[in-house]
Amino acid sequence: MSRYEILSPEGLRTDGRRWNEIRRFSAKMATTTAADGSSYVEHGNTKVICSVNGPIEPRAANARSSERATITVDVCFAAFSGTDRKKRGKGDKYSTRPIKSPNLPTYQGGGGALLMGRAQSKRRVLEMQSALSRTFASTLLTALHPRSEVHISLHILSQDGSILATCVNAATLALVDAGVPMTDYVTACTVASYTNPDESDEPLLDMNSAEEMDLPGITLATVGRSDRISLLQLETKVRLERLEGMLAVGLDGCGKIRQLLDEVVREHGNEMARMGTL
Amino acid sequence: MAPPQTSQQTGTPLSPAELSYLHTSLTLTPPIRPDSRTPTQFRPLIAESDILPSTNGSARMIWGDGGECVVGVKAEVEKNSASTGGARDWIEISVEVSGQRDDDAFLGMTVAESLLVPGSGVLERLVLGERFHWKVFVDILLLTPPLSHPATLLTLTTYLALRNTFLPRLVSEVAEDPVFDDDWDNALALYPIGRIPPPITLLVVSVGENIFFDPTREELAVGDVALAVSICGKKVVGVRTLEGGSGGVGREVIKRVIKESHEVAEEVFGSLNSVGEGD
Amino acid sequence: MPRELDPTANEKSFILDALNQKLRIDGRDLDSFRELELNFGDDYGLADVRLGKTRVLARVSAEVVKPFADRPFEGIFTITTELGPMASPAFEPGRQTEQEVLLSRLIEKAIRRSNALDTESLCIVAGQKCWQIRADVHFLSHDGALVDASCIAVVAALQHFRRPDVSIEGEKVTIHTMTERVPVPLSILHVPICVTFSFYLDGEVCLIDATLQEEQLRQGDMTITLNKFGELCQISKAGGLAINALNLLRCAKVALVKVGEITATVQRRLEEDAAVRVRRDNLLESKADNERA
Numbered sequence: 001m002s003r004y005e006i007l008s009p010e011g012l013r014t015d016g017r018r019w020n021e022i023r024r025f026s027a028k029m030a031t032t033t034a035a036d037g038s039s040y041v042e043h044g045n046t047k048v049i050c051s052v053n054g055p056i057e058p059r060a061a062n063a064r065s066s067e068r069a070t071i072t073v074d075v076c077f078a079a080f081s082g083t084d085r086k087k088r089g090k091g092d093k094y095s096t097r098p099i100k101s102p103n104l105p106t107y108q109g110g111g112g113a114l115l116m117g118r119a120q121s122k123r124r125v126l127e128m129q130s131a132l133s134r135t136f137a138s139t140l141l142t143a144l145h146p147r148s149e150v151h152i153s154l155h156i157l158s159q160d161g162s163i164l165a166t167c168v169n170a171a172t173l174a175l176v177d178a179g180v181p182m183t184d185y186v187t188a189c190t191v192a193s194y195t196n197p198d199e200s201d202e203p204l205l206d207m208n209s210a211e212e213m214d215l216p217g218i219t220l221a222t223v224g225r226s227d228r229i230s231l232l233q234l235e236t237k238v239r240l241e242r243l244e245g246m247l248a249v250g251l252d253g254c255g256k257i258r259q260l261l262d263e264v265v266r267e268h269g270n271e272m273a274r275m276g277t278l
Numbered sequence: 279m280a281p282p283q284t285s286q287q288t289g290t291p292l293s294p295a296e297l298s299y300l301h302t303s304l305t306l307t308p309p310i311r312p313d314s315r316t317p318t319q320f321r322p323l324i325a326e327s328d329i330l331p332s333t334n335g336s337a338r339m340i341w342g343d344g345g346e347c348v349v350g351v352k353a354e355v356e357k358n359s360a361s362t363g364g365a366r367d368w369i370e371i372s373v374e375v376s377g378q379r380d381d382d383a384f385l386g387m388t389v390a391e392s393l394l395v396p397g398s399g400v401l402e403r404l405v406l407g408e409r410f411h412w413k414v415f416v417d418i419l420l421l422t423p424p425l426s427h428p429a430t431l432l433t434l435t436t437y438l439a440l441r442n443t444f445l446p447r448l449v450s451e452v453a454e455d456p457v458f459d460d461d462w463d464n465a466l467a468l469y470p471i472g473r474i475p476p477p478i479t480l481l482v483v484s485v486g487e488n489i490f491f492d493p494t495r496e497e498l499a500v501g502d503v504a505l506a507v508s509i510c511g512k513k514v515v516g517v518r519t520l521e522g523g524s525g526g527v528g529r530e531v532i533k534r535v536i537k538e539s540h541e542v543a544e545e546v547f548g549s550l551n552s553v554g555e556g557d
Numbered sequence: 558m559p560r561e562l563d564p565t566a567n568e569k570s571f572i573l574d575a576l577n578q579k580l581r582i583d584g585r586d587l588d589s590f591r592e593l594e595l596n597f598g599d600d601y602g603l604a605d606v607r608l609g610k611t612r613v614l615a616r617v618s619a620e621v622v623k624p625f626a627d628r629p630f631e632g633i634f635t636i637t638t639e640l641g642p643m644a645s646p647a648f649e650p651g652r653q654t655e656q657e658v659l660l661s662r663l664i665e666k667a668i669r670r671s672n673a674l675d676t677e678s679l680c681i682v683a684g685q686k687c688w689q690i691r692a693d694v695h696f697l698s699h700d701g702a703l704v705d706a707s708c709i710a711v712v713a714a715l716q717h718f719r720r721p722d723v724s725i726e727g728e729k730v731t732i733h734t735m736t737e738r739v740p741v742p743l744s745i746l747h748v749p750i751c752v753t754f755s756f757y758l759d760g761e762v763c764l765i766d767a768t769l770q771e772e773q774l775r776q777g778d779m780t781i782t783l784n785k786f787g788e789l790c791q792i793s794k795a796g797g798l799a800i801n802a803l804n805l806l807r808c809a810k811v812a813l814v815k816v817g818e819i820t821a822t823v824q825r826r827l828e829e830d831a832a833v834r835v836r837r838d839n840l841l842e843s844k845a846d847n848e849r850a
Contacts, residue, residue: 034344034422045331049348049421076376079417080333080350126658127795134796138777153376155421157348158330218792228760228799232779234792237671243789243809247802 006211007194007202014210015044022189022206022253025260027169029177029268035153037178041170044208045160050170052178054150063149068142073129074153075167077121081159128164132171135231139223141181150180161209162190164233168221169257176265184224185261188231189253191246192217193238201242203249218246222254292496301500305486312496318542320492325434325553327442334414335443335468337553339435343494345424347431349416349439351468355406355456356413368404371416373432375423399473403445403466407452412445414468426481426495427520429506433479438550440476443468471551477510478546480539481520484531491542505535509543561647564770572774576762581771583609587764588811591702593819595713595826601740602718606710608766610700615710616693617718621732624680624687632679632687636665636694636711644696644703645769663704663793664694667749667782668711671790675744681723681730688720690743701768704780708751713823716745717830747784749791750819752812754779756798763800763808765815779805781812785820 007013017023023044032038035051058064063072079085132152140150152174154167168188175182192204192215207217216238221231229247238246292300303310309317321342330336335351356368404412416436424431444465446458459465469475483493483501490497498504508516514536564572572582579587591609598605602617624631638661640648648654668674679688692714694707719740722733755767755775767775777797782790789809794800 032340032344032346032422033342034346047330049346051422074376076374078348078350078419079372079374079415080330080336080352083332085352085354085415085417123658123662126655127662130655130659131795136796138796138798155348155376155419157350157419158332160332223799226799227802229794229802229805230777230799231796232792232794232805234789235666235670238789240783240787240789240809240813243792244806247806251802 006214007196007204013204015208017206019194019202020205020249020252022256023208025257027173027261027264029173029264035174035178037174037176037180039170039173039177041166041173043162043166043169044206045158046162046166047156047158048163048166048170049155049157050167050174051153052150052171052174052180053153054178054180055145055148056151058147058149059151064147066146068137069140069145069148069150071133071137071140071142071150071152073133073136073171074151075125075128075132075156076154077125077156077159081156128167131164131231131233132167135168135186135221136171136175136182138230139182139184139186140175141183144181150175150178159209161207161212162219164188164219164231165190165221168231169261173261173264177268185258186221186223186230187254187257187261188219188221189250189257190217190219191250191253193242193246201239201245203242203246205249205253218243218250220247220250220254222251222258225255225258227251292499297496297500300496301485304488304490304497304500307487309485309488309490311490313494315492317488317490318538320546321494325438325550327438327553334445335439335441337435337438337442339431339438341424341431343424343426344422345426345428345431346421347428347435348419348421349435350419351439351443352415352417353412353443353445354415355410358409358411367413368401368411369414369416371418373418373420375420400468403468406448406456407450407454409453410456414443416440426493426498427504427506429479430481430492433477433508434546434550437476437478438553440469441467441551474511475547477508477515478543479506479508480542480546481505482507482535482539484535487531489531489535489538491538503531505532507535507539509539512540512544514539561645561769561773564773568770569774572770573757576757576764579762581764583768585766587762588815590705590766590815590819591768593709593822595709595823597713597717597826597830602714604710604714604717606706606713608700608702608706608709609768610698611702611706612697613703613706613710614695614697615707615714616695617711617714618691618693619688619718619720620691621681621686622689624684626684629684630680631676633689634669634674634676634679634692635689636661636669636692638664638694638696638707640696640699643698645699648696648699659795660704660707663751663780663791664707664711666791666793667704667708667751667780668715671749671782672746673712673749673790674715675746678744682725686730690715690718690720699769701770701772702753702766705751705753705766708749708782709819709823712745712748712750713827715743716748716823716827718743747786747788748820748823749782749784750816751780751782751791752815754781754808754812756800760798760800760804763804765811779808781809783809783812783816785817787813 011018025043027039027041029039031040035053037052039050041048055069058070063070152171154170156163165188168186172186190207192207192211194202194204194215196202204211216236219233220229222228223230300312323342324340327337329338330350333350334353336349338348340346406412418432418436420428444467447464447466448456449459450457480491481493482505483490483497484503485501493501504520506518506520507514575582594607596605597603604615606613622633640657641650642648681687692711694711696703719742721735722738722741724731752765754763754765755771756763756777757775779794781792
């Protein structure tokens with residue numbers, strides 16, 4: 001796809017959105033009774049299921065800290081989540097615990113960020129898990145639960161861009177549902193930087209996978225209403241001057257997501273009050 | 279008589295006295311189940327179909343006890359090859375249990391076995407001309423295993439996903455490379471209505487003279503024998519006993535299980551087929 | 558599993574109190590690097606980087622392989638890293654820890670994914686033969702800032718490296734030895750440099766090139782990769798303390814200045830090394846026992 005198709009001259013993107021629109025967002029809390037907290041988030045065609053267990057007794061001995069709760073994250077891409085079915089081999093699953101494997105070849109097969117060699121995607125998942133775990137470690141009041149573990153398990157059922165951001169949002173909802181004490185919502189979104197034909201730049205809020213493939217972009221997560229950024233990732237080359245514009249749009253986007261999450265939480269609370277389960 | 283089991287053996291948090299009480303109340307006529315269900319009644323469940331746009335068919339089910347299962351069906355065009363196991367390999371099923379390192383091959387095989395019942399006509403619908411065929415991947419993701427046996431949850435979700443699986447219509451000639459109609463409204467169902475549907479497996483437990491559908495873990499613990507009944511359309515295609523029961527099973531009970539399974543299955547099919555119709 | 562020794566309570570309060578007054582225990586400014594020492598080996602493609610007590614060695618090598626089927630016109634570039642017990646007793650050999658995966662991902666995103674090396678120039682015969690360039694990073698001593706140091710080592714080694722010249726006549730490919738023809742440098746498109754920031758005291762204090770002790774005490778960190786043209790190659794702030802957006806932008810500006818300085822140092826050292834080589838080669842050629850043509 002040429003980059004001019006990403007934004008039409010009328011200012012519409014491939015899926016008909018304007019530059020500052022986020023895709024359809026719907027979320028549910030407490031989807032299953034088997035975990036302490038759970039959520040299901042649909043962000044456009046990206047769909048993520050999250051369940052949270054904790055604070056529980058640490059499953060691994062090295063996850064125990066006498067000062068604070070440790071946060072472990074498992075991210076799992078369903079085999080049917082991408083455009084092509086992912087061929088999985090044995091032992092592709094692992095958790096935030098250290099993995100025992102020799103140095104792996106680092107070639108990235110295929111073009112896009114989604115079509116990666118197995119070893120590569122394994123490392124990418126590990127990176128995601130670590131980023132998520134560290135993001136929530138700074139927002140949850142972990143010091144209240146020493147010697148315990150909060151386990152976040154994320155399943156990506158369908159991928160269409162902004163996966164890390166959707167994982168953050170889903171985990172936030174599930175953590176709220178689980179009642180793990182935290183200072184505020186952690187909300188995340190993505191921003192792309194689009195180059196107009198006249199070389200001026202234009203930030204596009206909330207990338208889908210086509211935009212993620214063609215444009216440089218950032219994923220950022222903020223804490224609460226503040227403009228304090230706890231997670232920021234950029235993986236493609238972009239001019240330094242554009243960062244400011246992207247951050248501004250991203251902060252605004254995170255604010256919008258926060259509002260949406262807040263509505264979901266409040267609605268869930270009202271529902272619980274109605275059902276008398278509160 | 280109470281079954282001589284302790285909580286360590288059954289994995290339930292019930293004391294022997296509680297198990298005995300449960301056993302007694304289940305053997306009464308009419309029986310009393312702890313959650314006041316009738317013997318053929320299922321626990322509440324949530325079922326959704328067509329949830330994933332990137333698949334050919336998908337379904338998600340959430341069971342009353344927290345069991346959650348997502349199934350995605352994806353089809354890819356593959357060249358015929360003589361070397362492999364032939365048409366039996368055209369459907370590949372994998373079961374992934376969240377939190378477990380290795381896939382549960384046994385569960386996958388159980389489902390696969392029942393899917394490939396001869397005469398269902400599925401394999402014929404996968405043929406694409408002379409040289410190609412569809413390869414169907416059925417990926418079952420057990421997000422949280424149910425507290426009781428997962429067979430029912432797995433097969434019901436798989437049933438729902440397969441029922442909603444559509445493959446693009448072939449427009450090219452038999453000998454050509456396959457070309458497809460890109461209008462999804464013309465797509466063909468993998469299991470068209472009126473043909474033999476995918477099978478499901480129901481769990482039945484017998485306690486004394488009574489039989490119960492969709493048993494809870496506690497009911498399984500006190501049951502004499504647990505049976506997995508596979509039903510395909512209007513036929514019972516398999517009855518298998520599960521381990522863990524405390525006694526044998528009489529011929530009469532089996533007969534009744536099969537008879538009632540028919541009725542229950544019909545209702546189950548009816549309600550599952552109506553999922554997604556409201557859209 | 559062995560662990561890095563945590564700073565004692567005394568050290569901790571001392572370092573943090575000092576940072577509160579914008580002082581670092583080694584006397585540096587908050588935004589200054591330790592002295593960068595860069596040396597090259599006798600062979601092409603060996604770079605030895607020292608940042609204070611941190612020492613990283615990068616070795617670049619090349620071999621001819623078949624390109625990947627889905628990229629017939631491109632050569633292959635791999636970076637491998639291994640944290641061994643030589644760098645710090647906390648690292649076990651043969652065991653890839655989370656820290657190591659994250660470190661290698663960062664270097665990889667900074668250098669390989671930003672296309673610092675022009676892989677298309679490595680193609681010899683499309684779909685048949687190409688160069689595989691391999692950068693091995695060895696960590697010799699760990700005193701913080703491993704990412705920054707290894708990134709400098711890799712880009713310096715890549716620029717220093719010379720691969721044998723190749724000539725193609727019809728189907729025949731000849732690889733000339735180093736003495737036969739002057740070896741050719743790699744085509745480097747830009748020079749990315751990583752700068753890691755560490756945050757303390759709820760974001761009040763932000764410093765670069767943290768030592769190991771400072772790393773252990775930090776509340777959050779962020780690695781920015783830039784080249785001297787002001788192109789961002791990669792930003793990675795994976796959680797940790799949440800930082801005000803304006804502070805982040807300020808960090809990026811500081812990083813740009815630092816990247817300019819480091820690129821200049823690397824360039825100067827490369828030129829010095831080249832000058833030494835020319836002098837040495839001239840000396841060798843004018844030796845009396847050389848064969849006369």
